Amino acid sequence: MKKLLGFLTKGYLKETILSPLFKCIEAVLELFVPLVVAYMIDDGIRYGDKETVVRSCVLLVCLGLAGLAFSITAQYFAAKAATGFARTVGNALFTHIQKLSYTDLDEMGTSTLMTRMTGDLTQVQTGVNMTLRLLLRSPFIVFGAMIMAFTIDVQSALIFVLTIPVLSVVVFGILLAGMKLYGKVRAGLDKLLHRTRENLNGARVMRAFRMEEREISAFRADNEALTHDQLVSGRISALMNPLTFVLINLAVVILIYQGALRVEEGVLTQGAVIALYNYMSQILVELIKLANLIITITKAAACGKRIQAVLDGGEGMKEGTRTEGEPGAQYAVEFRHADLRYKNASENSLTNIDFTAKPGEVIGVIGGTGSGKTSLVGLIPRFYDVTGGAVLVNGTDVREYTTEALRSKIGVVPQRAVLFSGTVRDNMKWRDENASDEEIMRALDIAQARDIIEKKENGLDAQVGQGGKNFSGGQRQRLTIARALVGSPEIVILDDSASALDFATDAALRKALRTLGNTTVFIVSQRTSSIMHADKIIVLDDGHPAGIGTHSELLETCSVYREIYDSQFRKEGKAV
């Protein structure tokens, strides 16, 4: 929290101090109003002095005007500090997230990070703004009113001393109880939301299983429970106005009775009693404001803490310094007894992976779900660090490269085909800002994606919607393959990237990848047909290498491979 507040005091110290200060001045001015009214009654009306009356009213207007000026300035400073603060924190947060390693991202979760950047940040901004505006003003008026009451009459002021804590307990108690019950209402609402979403997303399954009537009655039951919770919580919140109303009026009744006693004693005047009465009325509004403010602050502080946790979290990845590998290295990629255990995992995801890949070779990686295929190829661009052994690119350990240098050698096609909003050309230039249109078209050719662009009116300038939703799954996959090929990477990794392609396109793609010359290609797949022509096939079984070799070798020696192959080519014999 302290660090977060540092952003505020560092950049916006002036605003942070002046805003509450000006608010306090406004509050003081407001506190003078009952005094002026008392003066008007006691000195003006009692003696029939119209001049005093007019003078005091002019004074009232002046007080209002000065209050307005101070308050507007204060609001401006508060808004400036809050929005500036939000921007600084937002930038710091975003920059920090960009530096996180894959392991950090796994640990924190991208959806969490997105919430921190959007919802939490907005809450904090509101919190800062309201705090600057109200945190000092409201208590100032409440206690100011009490102090003013003391200056009028100590004995009457004691009623204030009693009323304020009682009112506070009631106001805060109801708000807290309401908040707690509101949590329950929220949970009930989430339940309805969940069921509705489920019934929409799974409509086909739901109806195939004829769940309609059961779902309707389940929804009605949840709905009924929610309504019940809403009514209970509403009953508590409904106490706020009536209870405070009755308390403040009782206080007024006692105050006037006490005032009457003092008037009889000749200590107080009628105007002074009215002033006390007015002070009493001011307390209530401000107390309620204060209670609401404290809830806002609590919420904002919780959000702030979460943001702070992100800023403090993550270890990043220590980079090396090399930008080039060993000149004349024999292998493009070399795994030396590599092990990988993800953070907080109890078992290795990869154990003792040992193989080499020469420049220009095609390496197939195959194995069941969760057998570690993606983990294996992820070690090459150093998305994760090995926990044993080593991975070398061009004869140099990947940990000795700068991240940028290492990754710029590699074109990755992730499993999930995501494009980014912008034009197709923007997307194609991700690996190489300076790629020419010819280069891009060449990559599209290899990726079997040229026809996608040619069908589009604007060709390379065709717009890509958020996430690439305006392209079909197969089109997206081909475009992400092209994206990885632009800028002639030394190594290309296709992580199960042809799953949405039909057999013919898949085959054409593989043929085209063969023309890349010195580029080493890794193909991860579930389909034997996709990798059977590779120079080397790595068969993974639960993170262990079950076999490494060519298709025909593996058919002879590797039972896991044979089983996979047979399941897909049953009765076909040797299809080639």
Next chain:
Amino acid sequence: MKNKDTLRKVLRRVKRYMPLIVLSTLLAALSVAGTLSIPIIIGNAIDFLVMPNGSSGLRWSDIIGCLLTAGIIAGITAFLQWLMNVINNRIAFNVVRDLRGDAFEHIERLPFSYLDSASTGDIVSRIISDADQFADGLLLGFSQLFTGAVTILGTLMFMLTLDPLITLAVVLLTPISLFAAKRIAGGTYSMFKKRSETLGEQTAFIDEIIGNQKTVKAFCREDESTVKFEEINRRLEKYSLKATFWSSLTNPVTRFVNALVYAAVGVFGAISAIGGGITVGALSCFLSYANQYTKPFNEISGLITELQSALAAAARIFELIEAQPELPDQTDAAVLEDAQGEVSLRNVDFSYTPERELIKNFNLNVRPGQRIAIVGPTGCGKTTVINLLMRFYDVYSGSIEVDGNDIRGVTRDSLRRSYGMVLQDTWLRHGTVRENISMNRPGITDEDVINAAKAAHAHSFIKRLPDGYDTVISGDGGGISQGQKQLICIARVMAQLPPMLILDEATSSIDSRTEMRIQRAFGKMMKGRTSFIVAHRLSTIRDADIIIVMNDGHIIETGNHDELIAAGGFYYKLYNSSFESA
């Protein structure tokens, strides 16, 4: 116009709670009267705070009488207020409960032509947030609009009885506050719009970049993203500052106008008091009214926007409730029992939209126990056939018959009961593994569940889950892989053992070894059962009795493997391409 229409519908729904509404109105009037009378009584008490001429003491009996009355009225008013709040809650929450329930029920009856074209998020937000907004609006309408109006009227009346001249001053000054508030609100609106646009832009950017952070890192795009983010963030700050500052002006400005009103009441009141027009107590009463009178005005202007958006929210819910539901089952619909699995499609025409013709005059006879494979490139409309068989969509002309019954003449329930369906989209509901497998089979024993899971080769991995069959599967399937989800989907069908099957083979989510086992289980299950398979595996296709070849949404060829290969058409090419060597 539309608003009026919505309002009428709202009123029709609210009418059910008429007695409560009448009671609420009555309570509102009474509590406002109580609230307004207290300053007068206190004012009277204050008037007694002057030593009567020639007396040594105050008129205590009068003072105590006034104070006692004030205390009692305050107590009663508070109770009435509370009662009114509780009743208002009851009306609003019940109306919304009814609305929500009806909306959900309607969703279950909506045809797929609606569901497939609407966005889930949109429908969900109608049922959840729009309904919530409507509840808030309804509640505010009941608790504030009416009391606010009564307070204004009551205050005016009370003030008039005290002093018409001062009242006039108050009435003339209040519009300034309203005017100022409106001007500020108007200015703020455009700034808030800019702000939320930019905020939307920023959120979209965050979603895109941080949501795909790993890809961003794989391409070393961190710096470019940061630059872009900071640029959006700078713009956001600019608009936020303006919007926040302007909107924060409302309070100080209305406070200032109130101060003006207060001063005016002071001048007129004091001068009138000097002239003997009103008493000091009445003046103090006026001053407290001046505060009270302006408040509902400020509230009401905010309230009206709130009510407008509540009405808009209600309109969106009504729109959902009034969408055309699917045709109900015919009243004399037969119940399909123990289907033999003879399926025939006769002269079927179908298309999703009239402009784009899809299936034209399609005929197919399936004998009990046959295997039908549907093949074709990705996105060719293979699911259309599933939609028709399950009656998710109705044929446009022609008919589909099961065991000689037109499926439009049997109940949907019994038709769908006759099919077991496994879709490629492995959808599981939030709940335990057991609940998912025993879906809609209330009496199912644990043993049946385990047997079904064993048949689907799911038992061994389910056993290893942290809570076995009681492991909760969350919405996004956290902790369970795509392949495992598919296995549970299969177990779900295994538990039902329907006479006919519709299977959509997984393309890539299940590893080959598991899949081989599933294929075996499928094979066992399909024995003697009519099965429709959206096929991706060559082995499945070759074994099929009939192959339906689709492209671009159209059925282009039908026949068995040998016939289609001999024909040398689209299927021939498709089949051979999969063996093309690289």
